[in-house]
Amino acid sequence: MEMPHAVLIPYPTAGQLNPMLQLAQLLQSKGFFVTFVNTESSHRQLRRTAGLDALRGTETLRFVTVADGVSEPDLHGPDHLIELWLAIEQNCPAALAELLMELNSSSSAPRITCVVTNYLMTFAHDVAARLGVPELVFWTTSACGLMASLQLRELIRRGYVPLPGASTTLLLLHRIEPFSL
Template identity: 35%
Template structure:
């Protein structure tokens, strides 16, 4: 892992230090990286924490030199807790990876926070993907402010927010393949028919088939009340 020369230490001490933690999937890594670059352009010192697997894929894709010589921006890695796949360029199963990270990620993440606070400057804020709930106990324990970043559209966030309400009414998850087929046939059903509550009138016209697949197919996504979604 490349480190920043110690001669830059005096500058680092005056910079707010943000640790960015994406969910290890391409559609989440790229938006978080864009946000990290934007914060960096505004004078923030950035530590970007990838899973080891995705970091190695990134190195093979862009070359190791692409991650060098960017002042005040560096990468750290944590293990996703899974055995390495036979094909190092294979796409990981996001559900399995996320489950593993929630079970094993807290300790390694706390170690990274301690390491970068010592090497560079104290961490002043954590920006984590909304689904990387294991980062919150670390932030709370170490007294570091944490911000959750939702990388998808606002509509999907509304859906996930209402998911506990749908479970309570017994409407989700759909029980079998037949239910999914019926749902597809009734594409005009509105969300209000299923008890969706929202201040946005436009969202009430959403069709059930437009819900995220994770909501339609599984009960495994749950809500940390007032904090973050996680996987049980």
């Protein structure tokens, strides 16, 4: 039987990368072949901070990159997170689709069993679906953060976001108790 092959696609910021790297190591320890997909700008930054040895990989863990169109100065401006997200959404879908097709046709690794994407890599959901590869979404922050994220449109619709004055009591969505600011 062929070894399962998980392709992990993190969002390229430290708080998102580190948990995905930990998941990669866990999957590898459980017998998975793991391909860790990084954006080029994030890969450059990781090489600079963690060194080349951290990204060498092993026989069953490899690091690959997809073009994101982000230059070095873009990573340090005041709007860098917005610019990063826009660049990723514009530049990565086609590159990721091509990469997944290459991985599935390569003789150097098992066929892809599943794709594990970060919640913020929205384009990756569509790419995995088009290729018929099962996808799992990996949420790297707290359950409270997930609830707030899933309910953000409703919070905006109700006028709770942006936050009103500090003395306002918010009656939030069902299953979340009201609290005072």
